[in-house]
Amino acid sequence: MQTFTLDESQLSxxxxxxxxxxxxHPKKQPLPFDAMWCRVPAHSESAPDEHPEVELAVVVGGTAVFCVDGAEVTAGPGTAVLLSPGERHVIKAAEEPVRILSVYWLPSAAGSGEAG
Incomplete structure (x- = not known):
């Protein structure tokens, strides 16, 4: 067993x-995905981002507003948002900080529906 704890004092x-x-962090074995903790301060938002990875963003604290390609969805703790490759997104926090676990990976040719 191994743990990965959100330590806000060590966030870049x-x-x-x-x-x-x-x-x-050192790992006992390679993971089939990448992951990161994210913290959006109260009354702020992330810079716009888009990338080739699939991203599963799980809200673990606070309430986030995900702005994705012009649409907005409010997501409270326990809500997961799945972002497809290339979707331009911003994450906003209102009255309290938002904490998110982001798990992401490059889609495989078999999983993306592309011939390979």
Missing amino acids: QEYGIGIGRWED
């Missing part, structure tokens, strides 16, 4: 928010 500033990448 990226995309206008606090980020703690799991790749910075």
Whole structure:
């Protein structure tokens, strides 16, 4: 067993928010995905982002507003948002900080429906 704990004192500033990448921690075995803790301060938002990875963002604290390609969805603790490759997104926090576990991976040719 191994644990990965959100330690806000060790977050770096990226995309206008606090980020703690799991790749910075030693692992007992390779993981089939990448992951990071994210903290969006109250009354702020992340910088716009889009990437080739699939991203599963799980809200673990606070209430986030995900703005994705012009649409908005409010997500409270326990809500997961699945972002497809290339979707431009911003994460907003209102009255309280938002904490998110982001799990992401490059889609495989078999899983993406592309011939390979």
